[in-house]
Amino acid sequence: MIQDISNIKATRIVGGVGCGKTQQLIERVCSLLSGGEKAGNVLVLCATPQACESFTLRLNAAAEEAGVNADEVTVTTPRALALEVLSDAEAVRWSGREPRLLAGYEELFLLEDMKVSGLRPKRLREMLKFFYRSWTELADDDPNWLLPGEESNVHTLLKDNLALTHSIVEPEAGNLAVNYLRGHAGAVAAHSFAHVLVDDYQRISKASQLLAGLMATETLTIAGDRTACVQVYDSYPYVAGLDEFMDAHEGAEDIELSACHACAAGASGAAKLLADPAMQSIAFHAAEDIVAGQTVVLESPLPEDEFGAVARFAAEAVSAGTNPASIVVATPNGVWSRNMVKALLAAKVPAQALTDRQPVRGDIRDNERCVPAHVLTALDLVADPENALAWRCWCGYGDWLANSSALANLRAYADEHDKGLVEALRDAQNGALAANEGDADHIVGAQRVGAAYEAGLALIESAAGLEGTALLNKLAELITGQEGATAPGIVSTLCLGEQDNSAAAMAERFRNRLLAPRIDSASAVQVVPYDQVAGLSPKVLIISGFVNGFIPCREYFDSAEMPLDKQEKEHAKDARRVYAMAGKASEQLVISRFTTTSLETAGVMKRHIGRIRLQDGKRMCAIEPSDFIEQLA
Incomplete structure (x- = not known):
């Protein structure tokens, strides 16, 4: 079955990190509801389950201000949508599978x-x-x-x-859902929405992008940033889909946003990262009304000291009136997340960690x-x-x-x-x-x-x-x-x-x-892996463990383990990851790092080791800050 998309009003919104793409989608949803559209006819797709939580909170606040009710707007991930489609009795018969990943x-x-x-x-x-x-x-x-x-x-x-x-394995879910819908016209009608909006379009797979298109009957709006194509939830995110969308929808409206509304430190860091030869150049500049301020750098002698330093900083921010839920601590791995939550709770700051991908x-x-x-x-x-x-x-x-x-x-x-x-x-x-x-x-x-x-x-x-x-x-x-x-x-x-x-x-x-991790507390500091900052809108962003060995990884510094061509790809990937984080802080950007650790601990953590010296009879090694700290600090 070939879908007729000639009657669908298509819109693409592109722009750099912090330029207000998600806000545009929220405003469009509120406009639809204010115009009399039923909330049940609106579908919003976000790249991760946690991004869905963030979008829903922002949408409800905006809807309340606009005097409309957005409770019945469906906000979900393409993966969840695919499994819902595949749960149809006919889909189970057709595929021979249960909607079980x-x-x-x-x-x-x-x-x-x-x-x-x-x-x-x-x-x-x-x-x-x-x-x-x-x-x-x-x-x-x-x-x-x-x-x-x-x-x-x-x-x-x-x-x-x-x-x-x-x-079903995760990369197969979207494929099965698309192929099922293509062959079953009745299924398309049963699952369609009048209006479909997709955030972070470049972070979802091609199958997820096509699935979103199959859902829409009247309008289809996507938002994305081709320079922030990082795998966060869907396997194999498909950045080319941003351009293929315009090819598929002749006459689609194309909106380009260039003013970054992150804090001055975040906007400056994102701009410097965009100047990296590995990054794609886009229209990008700091908005006139951004919050001024320099990047705060927290340096601690040891990893365990870093956890305490971050906790004290967060506690001070909360004491000054910042809602804990407006603070995000980005971590390099699950170990860092767990220790960070312990330190925050010890400092009387409510905190939750986003479950590690495979705990x-x-x-x-x-x-x-x-x-x-x-x-x-x-x-x-x-x-x-x-x-x-x-x-x-x-x-x-x-x-x-x-x-x-x-x-x-x-x-x-x-x-x-x-x-x-x-x-x-x-x-x-x-x-x-x-x-x-x-x-x-x-x-x-x-x-x-x-x-x-x-x-x-x-x-x-x-x-x-x-x-x-x-x-x-x-x-x-x-x-x-x-x-x-x-x-x-x-x-x-x-x-x-x-x-x-x-x-x-x-x-x-x-x-x-396990498969759709999210933080369900609206009053706790969110401790998330680096790449899971995608879709969030923190006032204060603390990037912890910002050292060589975490980002870039240790293998990057050893040509015997990572050849030059792979080093270049690794650098480009990490530049996109840091860029995608930097522009998320709307009021304050904080970089946290530790400077030394024991040689034994550095080996276990696979850190990139600098100088080694003897201290109190124990071999200690210097840990260098991330190669990307110059762009952010």
Whole structure:
């Protein structure tokens, strides 16, 4: 089905960081509502879940001032929109998938299942990246996009493994949603909105961009900055979409904003970064009404001192009348985020950290080193004993190859007998596979997965009727074999809520918190990774850990690890990242760094090491400020 876009009024708003693109979208929504449009007919797409929170707060404030109600305006991410489309009963039948994305630890099992292809791990990972990027760019529109032989065979294996567990990998979601809508006119009508607005258009994938276009029936407005193309949530953001939008919508209105409304320090830093040869030149200048002031630089002798210095600065700002929610602390990694939150709370400043992308880690081959993931998988089984993805993972824990060969044989059996994974596991449990083949050893690993399935059924029965902490602790006890064991802290953090702690509710909650992380407090300092500043509008922005080794990374300074051509690409990427942060501070920009650390700690943190000296019998090394500090300080 070819969409008719001739009747859609299209608008593109482009401009540098801090130039008011998001404000323009907010004003347009308020104008629509003031003109009598129903709020339910308006869809706003933002690049990240946290950006959705920020947009909603700003929209509600503007709507209240304009005397309209924006409560029913849909503000969401393209990923969430794609999963909503794929949850249609017809979409499930069409795709053979459930609208369930793989979490990070579940992708480890998929990778093991892909290794049965015989490809070397490095080659396999590169091929998977090729498939994923191609999916986001709708390369499969061309029936000949894959080379016959190895490439086509591995792609088929990937699709078969995903079909076995009825699950979806993130780069595939937008692709499936677009292709489903293209082939089902009724689905387009069921999910369409009269007015669609997209913020940070350059930070979402091509599939997400096309999905947004399919949603609109009257107006489609996008806003973006091609110099701030940084991956923040969608895999493979598609900056070329800004220009392709104009090509696709003949006569579209094109609005260019050039005045940056960030504070003087942020505007100056962004302008200096735009002058970098690696950056694309755009119209950009500081607005006349910006807040004056220099960049504040906090220098601390040690990393632990830096956390305290940032906390004291934030506490002083709050005491001076700044709303904690108007303060954002950008951090280089999850360790920095957790320590920063501890320091802020110790200073009596409310703070929350945006969940790290993959906080559930561990070696799935060693049961003692993957307890959090194991407990979450068990919770999925208790919530839904027919969950094929959870069963696949459950049957792989503790095995060096995650029982990938056994699952490959089980998949072949399921395909041959037109059965699903759960049905095949039941057959493996009761020995039907051996009977069907006439040889107990023919289906390699059938006994292992059958025993795992039986153990899973016993766990489900043992946990029946339990909820909340009692359920999580029971699962931890059953998995570890230790009487009185308690669930790991990360599991409780992800699963428990103030209401409804049933197995099903907790399973849905932890997946949302893992795959769509957001800070739900409107009165706390937001501690977020560097790239997650995208879409936020802080009055005070504190960029912490601003040292070489964090940005740029340590490998950047070693030509043996990173060749010159890759160094240039790394520099360009980091310049975009710093630029995208710098212009976000509307009142004050703060740079925080530490100057020394022990040699041992520097090695663990992979810092770029300067001079090494002996201090009180301990080897200490100097840590240099980020190469980008000259543009900001």
